[in-house]
Each structure stands twice: as C-alpha cells, then as structure tokens.
Amino acid sequence: MDQIIxxxxxxxxxxxVLLGYIVLGERVIxxxxxxxxxxxxxxxxxxxxxxxxxxxxxxxxxxxxxISFRNSEDSDWIGFANYKYFFTFPDTxxxxxxxxxxxxxxxxxxxxxxxxxxxxxxxxxxxxxxKIAIFLPVPISAVxxxxxxxxxxxxxxxxxxxxxTLNALIGTIxxxxxxxxxxxxxxxxxxxxxxIWTVTGFCMVIISASLKAISTxxxxxxxxxxxxxxxxxxxxxxxxLWPTITVVGTTxxxxxxKTFDIVYVMxxxxxxxxxxxxxxxxxxxxxxxxxxxxxxxxxFIAIVPLLVVNIRRFQQQEEQR
Amino acid sequence: MAEVFARLSSRAIALGLGTLLLxxxxxxxxxxxxxxxxxxxxxxxxxWGGDELKAFRDVLKPFTDKTGIKVHITTNRDxxxxxxxxxxxxxxxxxxxxxxxxxxxxxxxxxxxxxKPIETALGSDQFKSYIDNTYPALTTPPSxxxxxxxxxxINGKHYFLMVKTQVKGLFWYNKKVFTGTAPKTFDELxxxxxxxxxxxxxxxxxxxESGAASGWPASDQIDNIIMRQSGDQIYTNWIQGxxxxxxxxxxxxxxxxxxxxxxxxxxxxxxxxxxxxxxxAGDPLFNSPPGCLFLEQAxxxxxxxxxxxxxxxxxDFDFFAHPSMGKTEFDGNVNGFYxxxxxxxxTPAARQLLQYLxxxxxxxxxxxxxxxxxxxxxxTYNDPIYKRAAExxxxxxxxxxxxxxxxxxxxxxAFWQSLLNVTRDPGSLDSQLKHLDQVQAxxxxxx
Numbered sequence: 001m002d003q004i005i006x007x008x009x010x011x012x013x014x015x016x017v018l019l020g021y022i023v024l025g026e027r028v029i030x031x032x033x034x035x036x037x038x039x040x041x042x043x044x045x046x047x048x049x050x051x052x053x054x055x056x057x058x059x060x061x062x063x064x065x066x067i068s069f070r071n072s073e074d075s076d077w078i079g080f081a082n083y084k085y086f087f088t089f090p091d092t093x094x095x096x097x098x099x100x101x102x103x104x105x106x107x108x109x110x111x112x113x114x115x116x117x118x119x120x121x122x123x124x125x126x127x128x129x130x131k132i133a134i135f136l137p138v139p140i141s142a143v144x145x146x147x148x149x150x151x152x153x154x155x156x157x158x159x160x161x162x163x164x165t166l167n168a169l170i171g172t173i174x175x176x177x178x179x180x181x182x183x184x185x186x187x188x189x190x191x192x193x194x195x196i197w198t199v200t201g202f203c204m205v206i207i208s209a210s211l212k213a214i215s216t217x218x219x220x221x222x223x224x225x226x227x228x229x230x231x232x233x234x235x236x237x238x239x240x241l242w243p244t245i246t247v248v249g250t251t252x253x254x255x256x257x258k259t260f261d262i263v264y265v266m267x268x269x270x271x272x273x274x275x276x277x278x279x280x281x282x283x284x285x286x287x288x289x290x291x292x293x294x295x296x297x298x299x300f301i302a303i304v305p306l307l308v309v310n311i312r313r314f315q316q317q318e319e320q321r
Numbered sequence: 322m323a324e325v326f327a328r329l330s331s332r333a334i335a336l337g338l339g340t341l342l343l344x345x346x347x348x349x350x351x352x353x354x355x356x357x358x359x360x361x362x363x364x365x366x367x368x369w370g371g372d373e374l375k376a377f378r379d380v381l382k383p384f385t386d387k388t389g390i391k392v393h394i395t396t397n398r399d400x401x402x403x404x405x406x407x408x409x410x411x412x413x414x415x416x417x418x419x420x421x422x423x424x425x426x427x428x429x430x431x432x433x434x435x436x437k438p439i440e441t442a443l444g445s446d447q448f449k450s451y452i453d454n455t456y457p458a459l460t461t462p463p464s465x466x467x468x469x470x471x472x473x474x475i476n477g478k479h480y481f482l483m484v485k486t487q488v489k490g491l492f493w494y495n496k497k498v499f500t501g502t503a504p505k506t507f508d509e510l511x512x513x514x515x516x517x518x519x520x521x522x523x524x525x526x527x528x529x530e531s532g533a534a535s536g537w538p539a540s541d542q543i544d545n546i547i548m549r550q551s552g553d554q555i556y557t558n559w560i561q562g563x564x565x566x567x568x569x570x571x572x573x574x575x576x577x578x579x580x581x582x583x584x585x586x587x588x589x590x591x592x593x594x595x596x597x598x599x600x601x602a603g604d605p606l607f608n609s610p611p612g613c614l615f616l617e618q619a620x621x622x623x624x625x626x627x628x629x630x631x632x633x634x635x636x637d638f639d640f641f642a643h644p645s646m647g648k649t650e651f652d653g654n655v656n657g658f659y660x661x662x663x664x665x666x667x668t669p670a671a672r673q674l675l676q677y678l679x680x681x682x683x684x685x686x687x688x689x690x691x692x693x694x695x696x697x698x699x700x701t702y703n704d705p706i707y708k709r710a711a712e713x714x715x716x717x718x719x720x721x722x723x724x725x726x727x728x729x730x731x732x733x734x735a736f737w738q739s740l741l742n743v744t745r746d747p748g749s750l751d752s753q754l755k756h757l758d759q760v761q762a763x764x765x766x767x768x
Contacts, residue, residue, distance in 0.1 A: 091760070155596035157590070157597075159589075179592040182596060182745060264533065268535065270536070
C-alpha cells in the first residue's frame, strides 16, 4: 500500500506542484512590465530543470570530489592519500590494467565487428534475419548474459562429463578442459568476450542505419569510376560513416570504462579480473567512502574528454541541419 | 498560453491541494500501522528465507497464540548496513534484529545505546538460566575478560541473544566407502590411501565457488587448521589484524591448507576445487567409483547431500570431527557460527519475544525442524547428525568464529581471494601473503 501511495505522489503530486509553480509564476510575471517579462521568463521556465540538475547531478559531483579528499569517517582532510592509494596499491593497479584491456579490446572489436557485419549484411538477401540473430543478445540484461556464459565456460573435473559447452566442444577433439574463468591467460579475455557478445548487435544496428542513409548514387558513381568493392568500403563508405562510428565508439569506450555487471557476476574480481567500477563498488562496500569517491573522480575525469567529443559531434550535426 | 493556465489554475490548484492532503493522510495512516512501538506488535528483521524462514514462523506461532503479540517479520539480508544508516540518521529501527558482526560496530552501537542489554530484556532470573543452559562458548568470554565482541559481550553485558548454532570443520564421508576408523591426527588423515577404499581417486573433495563470496569454504578449512595448530590466541589476534599474514603461524596454516588442495590430494585437481560450487562439492563422495573419501564442511551440508544424491544422514553418510593438528592443548578449539538477535527498541513486546526465544520450548521447535543446532545444550535431536554435532559443541573449550566473517570486509575479500589464488598457483604463496599484509595495513585504518 505504501509503495502505491509513494508512486501516486510521484506521478500526480510532483507534476501538480510544477504546474502550480508555472501557473502562479506566470501570473506574477504577467503583472510585470513587458521588457522585464521578456528578461525573466526564460530563467523562470528553466529554473525547475536547473534545480533538478543541481540537486541530482552537480551537488553529488561536487560532494564526491570533496569526499575523495577526506577520510572514510568524513571527519578529516587527508589530501591526496586516497588518490595515492588508487595509483599505488597493487589491487587497484590491476583493475586499472584490466579496464585498459577492456577499453582497447572491447571497444575496438565490438565497433569493428559491428561495422564489418553491417557492411557485409547490407549485400545479402537474408539481411534482416541475420541482423535479428546478431541483435538478439542486446536486449538480454548483462546479468542474465553473464549467467548464460558462466554455464558456457563451466568446468568439471577432467575425465568427468563436461557440462560447460566450450569444454564439451574442445573435449570432442580430445583437449583437456580449460578453466576459462580461473586461468589467468583466458579469464579477462573470456569476460571481455561476453561484453562484446552483448553489444556487437547494438553497434551493428546503429552503423547499419547510417549505412542505409548513404545514397546509392554515390556508390554507383564510385563504381563507374572503376573503384573495386574494397576501395569503395575503404574510401567512400567508411569516411561517410565516420561521424556514426565516432559516436558508437565513444559510447563503447564509456561502456568499457564503466563495465561492472559482467565482472561482478562472473568472477567478482577474483583471479585478477577486477575493473575500475568493481573496485569502486568494493571500496564502497568496505565503507572506504573516500577511496571509492577517488575512484569515481578518476573515472569521471577519464570520461569527460569523451563526453566533450560526443557533445561537439552533436553540435556539428545540429549546425549541419 | 498564459490565459489557459490562468483559467485552469484555480480549479487545478484546488484539485491538487485536495489530492495532496488525501495522499498525506493515507500515507501517514499506512505507516503507523507498520510500526511496532505498541505493546501488541513487534518488528523483526532476519536474513532467513525459504525453509529457515518457515521454521522461524513455526517457532513464533505458539508465542503469538499465547501472548497475542503480532510479530512482523521482514527478510533483510542487508540489515546491518540499513541499521547502521538508521542509527546515523536517527530513523526507525526494527525492534529485534541480528546484531552486527563487526567488533568495532558492536562497540560503537553499544556506546550509542542502540543495542539494549539482554540482561534487561530477560530479567535477572531468566538471564541466569539462559547463561546456564546455553553452550558456554556462545555466552562466556575467555576467562578473566569482560569483553568479547564476537559473541556480543561488552563490559560484561550481553547484547546478543543466541538462538541457533552450527559446527564447522567436520569431515563428511560415505559410510559405504570409508569403513576405517576416524583418523586422530591430521598426519594420519593425509597418510590414508584412498584407493584402498572402494577405489576412491583422492582423499579430499573441495568446492570453493560461491558466486561473489567465492573462497569462503577454503577459509573455513584454513581457519580450522590455524586455530588447532597455533591456538585461539594467535587466531583471534590474527582476525583483529594484530598478527600479520606473513607471520610464521599463518604461513604454516596456508602451507598446511595447500596439502588439502594439492593436485594429488584433491579430486580433479585444483581447478576442479576452484570451479565447483560448495553445495555440489560432496557429490563425488557418492559416485562409483568414488571421487574422494572426505569433504570438510559445516553441519548444514547434510541437507545438500540429501538434496543432491538422495542419501540419508546416519545410514548413508556420517562425519568425524576435525582431527588434531598435533597440539593437544588446542584440540578443544572448535569452529562454529551462530544466529543471534539483538534488541534495538526496548518495548514490552520486544522483551517478551526475546524471553520466549531464550526458552527451551522455542528452540526445541528449531531443533525439530532440522538443519541446525539450537543454542541451548539440552535440546533433543531426532537427526543423528545433529545429535553428534551437539556433543561436539558441548565439548568445545572455545567455540571460535570464522575468521573472514569478522575481519573488515576488504580484508575478508582479499583473504578469500588469496586462498583461491594459492590453490591455483601454490608458488605464489609468499607474494600473496605479502600482498595480504599490505591489505591488512590499509584495511584496519579508517582512511
């Protein structure tokens, strides 16, 4: 019952309050001289949005930065100790290394695969069917995907029936089972692979949509000029797709940096598979709020340049219209 | 635009205010109904779900029938954190819920007055019989000390009401396979030749996988070694961060643990132990030919044997207590855990509930439901497994808690993962221990 009331308050009362704010405010503004009305009205209408952004985004951001310079009890300033911890402690360095692996391999492979698949499927008759197959993992939640792949990577004692699909497969060619998630040469690759599996469909769909927007006349013109298909892809299609690829790529980089669920569900960071976000979570869990905040700030600083690139790209597109 | 709003406004505002008032009225009405501050209601948080929750409801039924007090149970597996937040924010706490396991938290909550002494809840007469009847290791700090936060005793006062207990570090075996006598010492155990018993492949089975908590079964094994090898004093100091991981005593514990999980002693080799879920670890005991002779695990594992393999306790399988590590003075150290309740709101109903839970009648219902020991010494058990586990609990000189559970949580995670890492690569022992020292140095400070 309580939940229903809370939901009702959120759905009904909050808009009502906003409506009341606008109605009453407009009355006050209308009573003002015309020139003042023009000056005040935009700020008046933007104020609720600015208010929400301040309370829910700017304040937490500032507070996080402050906490990152304080001890876990929030009782004393400790300078850069939390950052020093982050950049010198072996565990956090491992997570930094792994996040870098994610950044490089997850981003490049998912975007390149998405691009290649989109271009290849553009030229076949069963395009939509194949696209559905590749897009299928996208709506699966990362937690469910991780559990699926945990079964795929399952390991049983050598000599007993292998219930993991991969080990059953390599067993048919007489290979000993591999402990994919434990073995340090395969575990990070296995996790990144799951990430790629869940997201390639997304990259493909976005790139494919922009591919469809390239007019066939351009391609025909290139063919008339004697370009072969590889040259067309390399010199005509890819440059035209470049804005889309940048947007998809930066989105994937952000995804890679904030990877959490796959690692948390499949290994919880054991056997040196921690990434920055799981590191931040475990610091929080262990009540080291300062350290967690420092990790958050580092992650934020790493992502800001990408956000800038993305926003610039959007602005350019706006201007072109 | 503005005129439209103006016309709409008076009606909209009237409607809005009306709705708001109505909502406010409903919501306050709704919440007061759930509070347990009255004398006929009590709110209880517990981590139990499923069968354990059902057993708890069965325990409470006679109480409600007799007193008319309604017990509102909420299953909450994050209760310690939520109560900590509640204490910090000054918001409502449940009347009765488990106390915190972290010793510093126990002390701080006692000093803040959030935890109410069991002495006042039970009254002096019942408190005396509670102490007399409960396993001494659950209520009595080591001799001469007035504090033991691990069992909720601070300045001589008790803040945990013990209701259930389990014994860890038992060696389970298939009675049709292992027909020999229980080895008295750890060396005798390691010297057994598994192939003599029904052609078993290895001495031990093990399964350390447990999702995000992977490694805890391994930590139980090493805890049972260290407490019997180097004694309760070093063991407790080590939990409190006063003994380093590179200390010879702890390193010896790791080396002994590695003998249990080496390629030749553990079924399927170390990768199998690391990949196998703890609940299925004992399955190879019942295969033919058997994969192993023994699985080291707590009392609760009997349910999983029954569930996975359809075998019956006492007739198909049994256990023996952890063998001596060769130091007779430490043989009385037993690893166990317990379920307890603390009182957060001192209300008449909450007192009555705790008074009831401390009775033999209440705990006997738990014992009858199976799957656990009560905290009272004189309960009767139908299940042969628990009958013998009760003897072990009763004979314990010290019932010692599980180390990881009482370390700071980052220490715990690093400790568990180090056991996984050395199992995978025994050659990394020294570097793992050195790393654990670093974590220890950082984990026990507040920065």
